[in-house]
Amino acid sequence: MAIFHEAALGMRRVARVGLTLAVLAAIIPLSGGCQPKDSPDGGGGRSGGHAVGGPACPRPQAGIGVQPQFNAQEQEIRALRRQGFQGDFFAQIDLARRYSGRDAQEKNLADPVESAVWYEMALSNPDGYAPIVAGVDPKKGSRGGAGNKLNDCRAAERRGAYLALDRMLDRMSSDERQQVRDRVIYVLSSQGAAGFRTLARLHDAAFGPFGDPSDGSPVDARDLNQVKPPAAATLFTRNDVDVYLYNYLAAQDGDVAGYVMLKDFERSSAERASLGSDAEAKARRWVPPYEFYPPQAPDSGVPHSDEAATLAEAEGVALARIDELPFQHVGAALAYLRVIPQPVGSLSQISPGDVQTFQAMLGRPTTGVFTPQEKVRAIQYAAVNGSSRSQLALAVMYAEGVGVARDYARAFHWFAEADRQGSAEAKYAMSTYFSLGVSGVADQDKAAAVSYQIDGALAGFKPSAQRLREVLAQVARTPRRPTEGTYR
Known part of the structure; x- marks a missing residue:
C-alpha cells in the first residue's frame, strides 16, 4: 500500500523533469544509449564521462562559457551543489565523481566523505529508479524505446555508483561513516517532506538498501545475506522507530503522501502502531545533525557550501x-x-x-x-x-x-x-x-x-x-x- 502511494507521486517528478527528458530522448538515438553490465569502474570523472559498460546518460554540461576562467572549477562545483541539493540525480552523480578525485584534473577535490555523501544521495533519489516515462515497463529493457534506454542508462549509473560507494565505505572508519550519514540526513532534511519520506524508506526493511524497490536495487539480494554484507547496503540501520519518525516529520510538513505512508505503517502491525508516542516525542526534539556546512575551504580551495533552499x-x-x-x-x-x-x-x-x-x-x-x-x-x-x-x-x-x-x-x-x-x-x-x-x-x-x-x-x-x-x-x-x- 505504501509503495503504491509512493509510486503515485511519480507524476510530479515526470512534470518536473519533462523538458529535460524530451531533450534526452532526442539525443539517445545519436549516442547509442548504455549497455549496462557489472564493472568495478564506478563511472567516469566529469559530466560527460562514461558509466558502467558504456557512455553515461546524456545530460546538460555544467559549463560556464566558452572562455575558461580562473575559478571555473569552483563555479562548476557550486552549480552542481545547487542542483544536487534540489534533488537532481545526475548532478548528484557528477558531484560524487568530482569529489572522488578519480579524474586527474580534479585530484585537488578528492574528499571520500563528501563523495560518499553524493553517491548515497543519488542512489536514494527516486528520480534514479522510478519509471521516467508513464506506461513504460522498465523490465523490458531497451526494447521499450527511448524511455527504456533512459532507464537502462540510469540503471548503469546506479550500479556504478553503488560499486564506488561500497569501495569507499569499506575503507572508512566508523567516524567517517557517521559523517556521511549526518551529511546525508542534513541534505535530505533540507528538501522538506520529500526528503523526510526518503529518510523513512532508508530505514524501512520493506524497501531496498537505498529506499528503492527491492527488485530494482543495484544490490544483489544474495549479498545481503552474507556474514559481512556490502558496506554500502548497511549505511543506514533498519528500525521502525526512525521509519515512524521521518514519516511523521513529512506529515507535519503538511505532506499528504507522508501522512498516507505513516498511516499505512501504523496499520501494518500493532507493534508499529504502539511506537507512535515515542516517535512523536523524538520528532519534537529532532534537529538535523548537520546544521550548516562550515565556511573553511578544504585543500581544493572550494568550500563545501550549503545550498539548501x-x-x-x-x-x-x-x-x-x-x-x-x-x-x-x-x-x-x-x-x-x-x-x-x-x-x-x-x-x-x-x-x-x-x-x-x-x-x-x-x-x-x-x-x-x-x-x-x-x-x-x-x-x-x-x-x-x-x-x-x-x-x-x-x-x-x-x-x-x-x-x-x-x-x-x-x-x-x-x-x-x-x-x-x-x-x-x-x-x-x-x-x-x-x-x-x-x-x-x-x-x-x-x-x-x-x-x-x-x-x-x-x-x-x-x-x-x-x-x-x-x-x-x-x-x-x-x-x-x-x-x-x-x-x-
Whole structure:
C-alpha cells in the first residue's frame, strides 16, 4: 500500500523533469544509449564521462562559457551543489565523481566523505529508479524505446555508483561513516517532506538498501545475506522507530503522501502502531545533525557550501524579520569568521568589499549588498564554528522566529551549545526551559533549573536581560503569530 502511494507521486517528478527528458530522448538515438553490465569502474570523472559498460546518460554540461576562467572549477562545483541539493540525480552523480578525485584534473577535490555523501544521495533519489516515462515497463529493457534506454542508462549509473560507494565505505572508519550519514540526513532534511519520506524508506526493511524497490536495487539480494554484507547496503540501520519518525516529520510538513505512508505503517502491525508516542516525542526534539556546512575551504580551495533552499523559500516571513535583530550580532559573527577585523554595530561600518568577501565565502553573487539570507548565514556559520555569542543569538532567533522559522527544539539545541561554552545567559535560558518544562524539548525539572540559575549567577549573569526572560517565557504558551513582538 505504501509503495503504491509512493509510486503515485511519480507524476510530479515526470512534470518536473519533462523538458529535460524530451531533450534526452532526442539525443539517445545519436549516442547509442548504455549497455549496462557489472564493472568495478564506478563511472567516469566529469559530466560527460562514461558509466558502467558504456557512455553515461546524456545530460546538460555544467559549463560556464566558452572562455575558461580562473575559478571555473569552483563555479562548476557550486552549480552542481545547487542542483544536487534540489534533488537532481545526475548532478548528484557528477558531484560524487568530482569529489572522488578519480579524474586527474580534479585530484585537488578528492574528499571520500563528501563523495560518499553524493553517491548515497543519488542512489536514494527516486528520480534514479522510478519509471521516467508513464506506461513504460522498465523490465523490458531497451526494447521499450527511448524511455527504456533512459532507464537502462540510469540503471548503469546506479550500479556504478553503488560499486564506488561500497569501495569507499569499506575503507572508512566508523567516524567517517557517521559523517556521511549526518551529511546525508542534513541534505535530505533540507528538501522538506520529500526528503523526510526518503529518510523513512532508508530505514524501512520493506524497501531496498537505498529506499528503492527491492527488485530494482543495484544490490544483489544474495549479498545481503552474507556474514559481512556490502558496506554500502548497511549505511543506514533498519528500525521502525526512525521509519515512524521521518514519516511523521513529512506529515507535519503538511505532506499528504507522508501522512498516507505513516498511516499505512501504523496499520501494518500493532507493534508499529504502539511506537507512535515515542516517535512523536523524538520528532519534537529532532534537529538535523548537520546544521550548516562550515565556511573553511578544504585543500581544493572550494568550500563545501550549503545550498539548501530552505531560507529563501520556506521561511519568507521569518526572514523578513531579520532586521529586528540588532546588527551588532551580525557584526560580531563576521568578526568571529575573520571577514572583518573587529565587531561593528551597524551595517554602515562594513564596506562593500567586506560584504563581497563574505558572499564569496558562501558562494553567492558578490554584489556587495547584504541580503537578509546572508545576515542569517553569518550568525549560523559563526555558531557552527564555535562562537558562543552567535550560538546564543541563534537560539533566541529560533525561539522568536526571527530570521529562521520558530523551532523550540533547535532553540534548545543552541542554548545548550552556548551553555557548554560557559555562556552565563545561556545558563539562565536553560534554567527557564527546565523550570517551565517544554513538551518534547525539556521536561520540567526544578532541581536542574535551580542548578543552572546558581551556575549563571556564579558566572556573573544578572537578570538584567529582562527581554531574554520574556522571550523564554513564551515557550510555555501557544506561539504568537510571527508578526507580533520584536527582539530588542
